[in-house]
Amino acid sequence: MFVKDCMTTSPITIAKSTPILEALEKMKKLKIRQLPVTDKGKLVGLVTERELLTVTPSPATTLSIFEMNYLLSKMVVGEVMVKDPITVSPETTIEEAALIMRENKIGCLLVLEEEELTGIITQTDIFDAFIDFFGIRKAGARLVLEIRDRVGAIADITEIMKSMNVNIRAMVVHRRNNDLFHIIVRVNTVEPEGLVKELEAKGFPVISVS
The missing domain is CATH 3.10.580.10 (CBS-domain)
Structure with missing residues (x-):
């Protein structure tokens, strides 16, 4: 923008x-x-x-x-x-x-x-x-994932969401330290429980849901 x-x-x-x-x-x-x-x-x-x-x-x-x-x-x-x-x-x-x-x-x-x-x-x-970047005015859920810095991590996250037919409205990467990141994702579903379970099962801890 x-x-x-x-x-x-x-x-x-x-x-x-x-x-x-x-x-x-x-x-x-x-x-x-x-x-x-x-x-x-x-x-x-x-x-x-x-x-x-x-x-x-x-x-x-x-x-x-x-x-x-x-x-x-x-x-x-x-x-x-x-x-x-x-x-x-x-x-x-x-x-x-x-x-x-x-x-x-x-x-x-x-x-x-x-x-x-x-x-x-x-x-x-x-x-x-x-x-607007964060899509706050649109219905959906906000997830915060904690990940280690590695090539392909975001691609893996988006692939999981694609497989569950969940659309990403916004995504922001926040560096916590040299090796740890928080991925803030706003998705179009208002019932993210299944998505959270799948993400955590694939090794992506969800530390916040709102």
């Missing part, structure tokens, strides 16, 4: 000359937390709800609420936006996008194609993608 499969296309943008109070109101109305900032159609920055909410005039302690509101009304997005925000291409994989967000501690990535803003992908989009 790639960024282009999960991103919001044609994202809503805002001009850098927009007052920050207007930007906050727009975010609240549209129920979004970030807005790409453009100037003459070109991407120049990114503004987030968090950044706008943390903006305060200085020195704040000496100002009345009316003075603060007046100063805030004069501040524009261009003064608080993130310049040169991190971007990715539509062909970036979901796992790469997740890693970039995690390493840079950011909540979204802007998507550029030939220097044109084509989309935005957020943490929520990433979460939704991984939920």
Whole structure:
């Protein structure tokens, strides 16, 4: 799965000359937390709800609420936006996008194609993608198998499931240590007892069923 499969296309943008109070109101109305900032159609920055909410005039302690509101009304997005925000291409994989967000501690990535803003992908989009990976919204059972690292182990597991006419909805491999793996498998049956018995009989311990 790639960024282009999960991103919001044609994202809503805002001009850098927009007052920050207007930007906050727009975010609240549209129920979004970030807005790409453009100037003459070109991407120049990114503004987030968090950044706008943390903006305060200085020195704040000496100002009345009316003075603060007046100063805030004069501040524009261009003064608080993130310049040169991190971007990715539509062909970036979901796992790469997740890693970039995690390493840079950011909540979204802007998507550029030939220097044109084509989309935005957020943490929520990433979460939704991984939920789809695991097939959580589909009926079935979730099995966790414990196996030793060896060639052909997954092939053997899938062959057992094929022989029992069980369809695999999702499969994830989690390394526990250098030699031990957990295979998390979501299958289409809601009554996996027979499958569990067959797997264990063939030497694949099932340590969790849900």
